[in-house]
Amino acid sequence: MADNKFPSPHEIEAIPGTEGWERMYPYHYLFTTKDKERKEYEKNAFWFNDALHYPEPMYPFDIIWDEAWFLALSQFNTRIFMIPPALGIDHRIINGNVYITPVPVTDPEEVQKRIPLFMERAGYYYENWDKLHDQWEKKMKGIISDIENLEIGPLPEMEDISVVKNGLGTSSGYELLKNYDKLIDLGIRCWQYHFEFLNLGYASYVTFVDFCTKAFPDIPLQKITQMVAGIDVILYRPDDELKKLAKLALELGIDPQIGSDAKDVETVISELQGSENGKKWITAWDEAKYPWFNISTGTGWYHQDLSWNDNLNVPLSSIRIYIEKIKAGKSIDRPMEKIKEERKKLITEYRELLTTDEDRQTFDQLHGTSELVFPYVENHMFYVEHWFHSVFWNKMRNVASIMKEHQFIKGTEDIWYLSRSEIKEALWDLVTAWATGTKGYGPLHWPEEIKWRKGVYKKFKENRPVPAVGTPPEVIAEPFTIVLWGITNDSMTAWAKLKEIGDPDKVNELEGFAGSPGVVEGIARVCRSVDDIGDLKEGEILVAPTTSPSWAPVFQKIKGVVTDVGGIMCHAAIVCREYGMPAVVGTGQGTAIIKSGMKITLNGDTGKINIER
Amino acid sequence: MEKRYDYVLWFEECDLKSIPLVGGKNASLGELLKANIPVPPGFAITTRTYERFLEQGNIKKEMFRILKSVKTDDVESGEKASKTIRTLIESTPISDDLQDYICEFYRRLSKKCNVPAVPAAVRSSATAEDLPGASFAGQQDTFLWIRGVDGILNHVKKCWSSLFTARAIYYRAKMGFPHDQVEISVGVQKMANAWTAGVMFTLNPATGDRSTIAIDANFGFGESVVSGECTPDNFIINKITDEIIKKSISHKTILYTRDPESHCVIKQSVPSERTDIQCVVDKDAIALAQIGKRIEKHYGKPMDIEWAIDKDTPGKAKIMILQSRPETVWSDKKIEPVMKARSSALEHICAGLVTGKKVN
Numbered sequence: 005m006a007d008n009k010f011p012s013p014h015e016i017e018a019i020p021g022t023e024g025w026e027r028m029y030p031y032h033y034l035f036t037t038k039d040k041e042r043k044e045y046e047k048n049a050f051w052f053n054d055a056l057h058y059p060e061p062m063y064p065f066d067i068i069w070d071e072a073w074f075l076a077l078s079q080f081n082t083r084i085f086m087i088p089p090a091l092g093i094d095h096r097i098i099n100g101n102v103y104i105t106p107v108p109v110t111d112p113e114e115v116q117k118r119i120p121l122f123m124e125r126a127g128y129y130y131e132n133w134d135k136l137h138d139q140w141e142k143k144m145k146g147i148i149s150d151i152e153n154l155e156i157g158p159l160p161e162m163e164d165i166s167v168v169k170n171g172l173g174t175s176s177g178y179e180l181l182k183n184y185d186k187l188i189d190l191g192i193r194c195w196q197y198h199f200e201f202l203n204l205g206y207a208s209y210v211t212f213v214d215f216c217t218k219a220f221p222d223i224p225l226q227k228i229t230q231m232v233a234g235i236d237v238i239l240y241r242p243d244d245e246l247k248k249l250a251k252l253a254l255e256l257g258i259d260p261q262i263g264s265d266a267k268d269v270e271t272v273i274s275e276l277q278g279s280e281n282g283k284k285w286i287t288a289w290d291e292a293k294y295p296w297f298n299i300s301t302g303t304g305w306y307h308q309d310l311s312w313n314d315n316l317n318v319p320l321s322s323i324r325i326y327i328e329k330i331k332a333g334k335s336i337d338r339p340m341e342k343i344k345e346e347r348k349k350l351i352t353e354y355r356e357l358l359t360t361d362e363d364r365q366t367f368d369q370l371h372g373t374s375e376l377v378f379p380y381v382e383n384h385m386f387y388v389e390h391w392f393h394s395v396f397w398n399k400m401r402n403v404a405s406i407m408k409e410h411q412f413i414k415g416t417e418d419i420w421y422l423s424r425s426e427i428k429e430a431l432w433d434l435v436t437a438w439a440t441g442t443k444g445y446g447p448l449h450w451p452e453e454i455k456w457r458k459g460v461y462k463k464f465k466e467n468r469p470v471p472a473v474g475t476p477p478e479v480i481a482e483p484f485t486i487v488l489w490g491i492t493n494d495s496m497t498a499w500a501k502l503k504e505i506g507d508p509d510k511v512n513e514l515e516g517f518a519g520s521p522g523v524v525e526g527i528a529r530v531c532r533s534v535d536d537i538g539d540l541k542e543g544e545i546l547v548a549p550t551t552s553p554s555w556a557p558v559f560q561k562i563k564g565v566v567t568d569v570g571g572i573m574c575h576a577a578i579v580c581r582e583y584g585m586p587a588v589v590g591t592g593q594g595t596a597i598i599k600s601g602m603k604i605t606l607n608g609d610t611g612k613i614n615i616e617r
Numbered sequence: 618m619e620k621r622y623d624y625v626l627w628f629e630e631c632d633l634k635s636i637p638l639v640g641g642k643n644a645s646l647g648e649l650l651k652a653n654i655p656v657p658p659g660f661a662i663t664t665r666t667y668e669r670f671l672e673q674g675n676i677k678k679e680m681f682r683i684l685k686s687v688k689t690d691d692v693e694s695g696e697k698a699s700k701t702i703r704t705l706i707e708s709t710p711i712s713d714d715l716q717d718y719i720c721e722f723y724r725r726l727s728k729k730c731n732v733p734a735v736p737a738a739v740r741s742s743a744t745a746e747d748l749p750g751a752s753f754a755g756q757q758d759t760f761l762w763i764r765g766v767d768g769i770l771n772h773v774k775k776c777w778s779s780l781f782t783a784r785a786i787y788y789r790a791k792m793g794f795p796h797d798q799v800e801i802s803v804g805v806q807k808m809a810n811a812w813t814a815g816v817m818f819t820l821n822p823a824t825g826d827r828s829t830i831a832i833d834a835n836f837g838f839g840e841s842v843v844s845g846e847c848t849p850d851n852f853i854i855n856k857i858t859d860e861i862i863k864k865s866i867s868h869k870t871i872l873y874t875r876d877p878e879s880h881c882v883i884k885q886s887v888p889s890e891r892t893d894i895q896c897v898v899d900k901d902a903i904a905l906a907q908i909g910k911r912i913e914k915h916y917g918k919p920m921d922i923e924w925a926i927d928k929d930t931p932g933k934a935k936i937m938i939l940q941s942r943p944e945t946v947w948s949d950k951k952i953e954p955v956m957k958a959r960s961s962a963l964e965h966i967c968a969g970l971v972t973g974k975k976v977n
Binding site: 087088089090115119122123126127130207208210211214215218219220221222223224227346349350353354357358359360362363365366369370372373521609610 | 821824825826827828829853855856857858860861862863864952953954955956957958959961962963964965966967969970971
């Protein structure tokens with residue numbers, strides 16, 4: 005299907021007033037017409053907007069994670085596991101939005117050559133999964149501890165006498181450069197580990213999905229996922245901790261002190277200090293923080309995704325929701341037994357419906373492997389995107405404070421408008437000036453540049469990006485692309501349709517993935533971030549760019565969910581299936597089209613949303 | 618006087634063991650009820666009633682005298698005998714005590730259905746039906762939309778007499794099957810007064826997926842769905858989780874119903890306010906699918922089922938199964954594995970990767 009449903013990447017023009025935006029991003033991320041070969045390659049590939057990870061345009065600094073996974077995913081496919089038909093995923097950027105494309109192995113002979121290599125290499129991982137996974141967990145905990153212990157402090161007027169007496173031989177200026185490098189290195193390394201298992205996990209899952217849909221053409225994807233999904237998933241732990249704290253508050257009778265959202269966390273804690281029971285509760289609250297409050301209120305991909313630790317009012321507010329639920333006589337516990345039973349029932353009964361011994365054998369093989377690998381798919385996010393990232397952003401804020409102190413930037417949050425290599429250069433400028441006792445050049449350059457970049461970014465944000473550019477392929481083999489973005493003919497057609505929509509106010513029907521079954525009608529509430537969840541009223545339908553575990557308590561209040569991004573495995577879909585609540589995910593532009601207060605009908609069986617206007 | 622159990626039995630009281638008393642058809646309705654499959658309610662008038670009727674009417678001797686005169690090579694003699702015997706049976710009054718049993722049960726059936734003088738199907742149920750090589754199934758008559766005690770009694774006699782059609786007489790004579798050993802029971806069953814009806818497959822007829830149940834439904838009797846005269850509402854239900862996976866609500870134009878005057882089945886337009894609404898609510902569609910699952914389990918194979926949702930019967934029992942037979946299209950296909958067997962999951966994964974996923 006080489007008909008041009010999508011514009012050529014080279015046709016997209018800069019938004020007026022943003023000319024020169026390219027310098028905010030790595031030069032190799034730009035589409036180019038300068039070289040004929042590169043231009044042809046770019047035109048013939050299919051580039052889709054990675055709105056799953058980036059519902060908003062990229063800040064120059066935040067692109068670090070994009071570069072990190074660009075490298076990590078690609079290397080594992082192409083050079084380490086030798087996935088036979090799939091190389092890496094290539095990246096570009098247009099007007100601040102990241103576009104990606106899976107790169108296939110086009111030569112059939114080359115595919116054949118890669119097969120035995122893949123069998124040996126991937127085979128080793130599948131066979132030694134548990135052992136390697138234990139090792140992985142140790143590595144992850146190791147780098148998390150490294151980053152937690154990394155000190156990035158202000159530069160002193162005069163070095164401490166200990167520098168002399170210990171014969172240290174280095175200065176705080178040098179340490180700053182070194183630790184900044186180390187911080188970045190830890191981040192990149194963390195993302196190397198992130199992909200060690202992920203694609204093998206997806207490959208196994210995709211194969212199981214393929215078998216199930218061939219054997220049972222009507223099987224909903226959610227049922228397949230339910231058959232392999234873990235039950236004690238680490239991502240539920242933070243929320244479980246809040247439930248425990250809610251119960252404890254009631255047990256200790258200190259729920260009146262917890263009060264309502266009008267009461268700030270500091271006030272609550274200081275009041276609780278006044279009583280024995282209050283102190284008991286504070287101990288439990290403090291214990292829960294590490295590591296469980298390192299959960300991001302967003303996806304963790306963006307610097308502005310604060311963790312619970314960064315804003316303790318967020319978990320406290322969730323505890324209040326749980327207290328109310330318990331008081332109203334409702335159960336807040338996940339129905340573990342029921343979930344386990346349902347899972348077992350699905351596995352046994354689908355298996356029983358197979359008609360040949362061969363099929364039962366294949367089912368057992370593929371289900372077994374998927375079940376083995378799936379916990380990783382579900383759990384890695386806690387370590388990487390939540391725990392590691394939450395610590396990482398704050399370490400970067402330490403760097404920002406130093407830059408602010410030296411007038412390189414006006415506010416700490418300005419640092420995100422600089423790329424990581426620009427920061428490195430600026431730090432050189434800063435420490436050499438500090439060392440020399442002169443004024444750096446940075447204060448003359450960066451504040452002005454940042455002011456301009458802020459203007460550009462604002463325009464990027466107002467712009468609605470095209471969902472895809474280039475030429476759609478006939479076959480996609482890259483497991484990541486299939487599972488995460490759900491790139492299928494259907495989704496591409498849906499995107500093509502969306503692209504043609506000029507006026508979002510005229511859209512009455514939206515389509516996404518059927519994330520969780522059921523049909524519900526209700527009033528929509530658009531929450532762009534977790535900060536908006538206070539606006540949600542009981543029984544409304546949540547419309548959000550995406551959700552994360554820190555949104556968990558919200559699910560107790562609402563009766564349906566619509567998200568812009570995400571496939572069948574996204575957080576919203578998983579949680580809604582558990583709560584038995586309909587969800588349509590990956591609608592592309594749900595938050596752009598649906599407005600708070602609109603009456604919508606959400607069909608989690610078909611993935612359709614109707615808007616009443 | 619003997620117990621009523623010798624003369625009339627609710628279908629619930631019948632099972633395969635009671636074939637000699639209630640015949641094959643009635644017994645199988647009892648079996649379905651035992652498997653929790655709802656069928657329209659009704660009762661069986663036993664073979665004992667038939668015998669007692671012959672005794673009380675004192676007509677047995679006369680009948681067998683006539684039958685003896687029938688020659689196997691003479692079709693005409695058979696037909697003549699048939700006519701005489703049938704007239705004899707139909708003109709002989711049923712005794713008061715037997716009438717009491719039948720009428721009382723009919724009254725109770727009407728009460729059960731919340732309909733005065735409930736329209737019923739009166740069907741013969743022969744004991745020889747299930748004998749190998751001597752299938753009399755379908756040789757006895759069925760009478761539909763019969764109302765009132767007189768109608769019931771008359772048609773019960775018609776069923777009894779249907780044991781003596783020329784064909785049945787000729788057949789028994791030819792097979793050397795003694796006439797006095799064939800007995801007959803009669804079933805009186807509520808006519809399904811369908812609000813909606815249709816068919817159900819315990820697999821998806823479009824894809825062959827055995828994890829789903831497909832239901833086609835329209836207002837009125839099932840004829841409009843069976844004949845394909847109407848695009849029905851369609852439900853695809855997951856057999857394992859009892860969830861509706863897919864639902865298409867069609868524009869329904871015609872329906873079949875009963876003319877209240879003539880009791881004939883007539884075709885009508887669907888009232889305009891109902892053409893586009895879902896004719897079976899989700900809850901009922903799911904309940905129907907659950908029944909479908911039980912029927913499939915009972916027979917051990919995918920089934921093709923005719924069903925109705927009754928207008929009269931109150932409560933849960935309103936869903937009724939009218940007929941079920943084995944599905945043939947997908948079930949008769951050669952069974953082949955979904956995927957070529959391989960020695961390990963890894964082999965499958967590798968093969969899957971190499972094939973990739975077709976985008977269109």
